[in-house]
Amino acid sequence: MLDPAAQDALVSAVGAENVVSDPVQLRSYECDGLTGFRQTPSLVVLPCDTAGVAAAVRACHEHGVPFVARGAGTGLSGGAMPVAEGVVISLQRMRSVLEIDPLDHRAVLQPGVTNLDITKAAAVHGLYYAPDPSSQQVCTIGGNVAENSGGAHCLKYGFTTNHVLSMTVVLPDGEIVTLGEDTGEQLGPDLRGVFIGSEGTLGIVCDITVRLLRVPETVRTLLADFPSVTDAGEVVSDLVAAGIIPAAVEMMDNLAIQAAEKAVAAGYTLSTPAALVVELDGPEAECGAQFDRVRQICERHGCTRLHIAETAEERAKIWKGRKAAFAAVGRISPDYIVQDGVVPRTRLAEVLGRIEGMGRDAGLRVANVFHAGDGNLHPLVLFNEDAGELERAEQLSTDIAELCVELGGSLSGEHGIGTDKACSMPRMFGEDDLATMDRVRSAFDPYRLCNPGKLLPTPRLCGEQPGRYRPHPLEEAGVIERL
Structure with a gap:
């Protein structure tokens, strides 16, 4: 259960009418599109604007409550799975197209706007938004930013990061900042680029300014x-x-x-x-x-x-x-898992042959749909949970992702790492790489309240805490020393 003082603070932050606490209704938020990972949150809050998001985050920060941002829940890596004793901050009520600028080819959007609705709003000006995930009718621009989504046309036009100019972001302590510039140019470190694709671990994106293109x-x-x-x-x-x-x-x-x-x-x-x-x-x-x-x-x-x-x-x-x-x-199958990985184009035939053999060895079928132009695979592992095939399917899905790394590719092209592939990250990155990522994350969120347990692998040792170093009580008492 959530601490009563923390719950009162959250209700005060967004209003009782914007809070979900009924146990049955909370079950609707226990997973994203990867239903194998589930956790019922203690509370869901639904702010209507950036100020409401910031107030909710400040309440979580002050009371040490972990929180997870959630858009449409269409993610496929368990990235929006709630945390036990934590809060879901749903952005579904923030779905306004704030501005379409036909002269400068820009749009300003709240994070709950669906991908396809951006293009619909821009179409009257002869413009459109290029990134188009297969789920574009339902996935939201906030989730696209979190996962750096691509879509069918990313070969020529690039991913979300190539089309987001600036963002208003709520940091894990509730501070509101702007990352990037509406011109697309900026001085200093590219914090906009750091934030895009960070899977909700560095803060919550609110107003988003995107680049629009003229219809060809x-x-x-x-x-x-x-x-x-x-x-x-x-x-x-x-x-x-x-x-x-x-x-x-x-x-x-x-x-x-x-x-x-x-x-x-x-x-x-x-x-x-x-x-x-x-x-x-x-x-x-x-x-x-x-x-x-x-x-x-x-x-x-x-x-x-x-x-x-x-x-x-x-x-x-x-x-x-x-x-x-x-x-x-x-x-054609009662259950399936959608995987996401990337291989060099020159190895497409090889990886598909290997996947076919792996499926045969596991006694499972694998359907393949993918962005062939940039080698972004989306193997669908078909299985029947009632027949006891879930464990084999999950292992095969993981093996396929790691095969992509073996063949010179990566664990994800656009669906993210989330909960699903966090333990596979050491297959792709060395200890120094992961430590650097961890330090960047800690700079934004030293207390690990923002979407904890996602993206980076869990600690190797019992009791080891990720993030900035915290002395053990026995070390502070002088009983033990740090090596």
């Missing part, structure tokens, strides 16, 4: 089938080698295609081993010339069917199939 003159999209995943992967390498940087290059294997077709009937070929979605955008003349080269490269690698979207509706249908893939897998 032309968009050309094709869907190509291939006799193998290897053939499709070689197309990706050849495209980049030819100097063509598509707006997006997405790949799906047969399992993922079957699931998506059952869900949305987007026109994918059910029998094909692999399919690529390739999209180009920009000036008409440039797109036309490059599109012909893309088609030639696909045909050179044994393309068995090539469908070119002739209308905006056809293009939307192709993307509907790709973006429905994660949820659609529920149609």
Whole structure:
């Protein structure tokens, strides 16, 4: 139970009408999209503005209460899992588009605005927001900042960090600061860049100023089938080698295609081993010339069917199939885990072969959907919890993430480390690297109240505390010495 004085302080900070304390309602906040990690919070507060967030954080700081920021709860790494005896600060009521500046191509947003709603608000000015995660209809810009989300078009346009100009942030002691500049230029250390992708461990992002882009003159999209995943992967390498940087290059294997077709009937070929979605955008003349080269490269690698979207509706249908893939897998498996890792493009065929073998050894199926252009894999491990397969599925998911590191990649491309992969961080980083990250975190949050237990591995020794050094009581009494 939360200390009564702390609970009273939080109610006073945001108002009783913005507090959830009913045990049944609290269960709604016990996990994010990775449901294998659960913890019911002691309290949920729902501030409506930056001042309310700061007041709630100050109350937590003064009473030593750990807190976790939460947006839409669509994260897939356990990054928004609450802490026992802690508080969830939900940002779902902060969902206003505060400003659209069509002259300077900027938007100012509260953290609860969904990714897709940014583009909808900007569309009347001929502008849009480039990062587009598959969950863009429901995921929020605050969560995108926390995880440095990318999406299908990140190959050409980059990730969230490439489009956020500045942020109003509430630090773990309740102080309100601004990181970055609306011009995109700044003096001194790039604290904006440090904060983006920190998974909620350095503070809570509130007002966010993002860069908007002008809607391209032309968009050309094709869907190509291939006799193998290897053939499709070689197309990706050849495209980049030819100097063509598509707006997006997405790949799906047969399992993922079957699931998506059952869900949305987007026109994918059910029998094909692999399919690529390739999209180009920009000036008409440039797109036309490059599109012909893309088609030639696909045909050179044994393309068995090539469908070119002739209308905006056809293009939307192709993307509907790709973006429905994660949820659609529920149609072919009662349970599944979405993993996230990155490998060099040149090793795509190798890693997919290894994953297939690992799945076979574990007695489980793995569907693959990924951003092929930048090697960001999203393997979906299919299992049946009622059949006792959960433990094997979790181990296989972890093994796949660590395989990405073994092949020269990373543990995450956009879903984050969170609770899920914190213990795998030493596979990618040495002790000095992790210690440096820990010192940065401690500079922002010395008392580890802000989303504790996430991102960095847990202490190696019983009683060892992360963060700045705190002398043991026996050391202070002169009974023992620090080595």
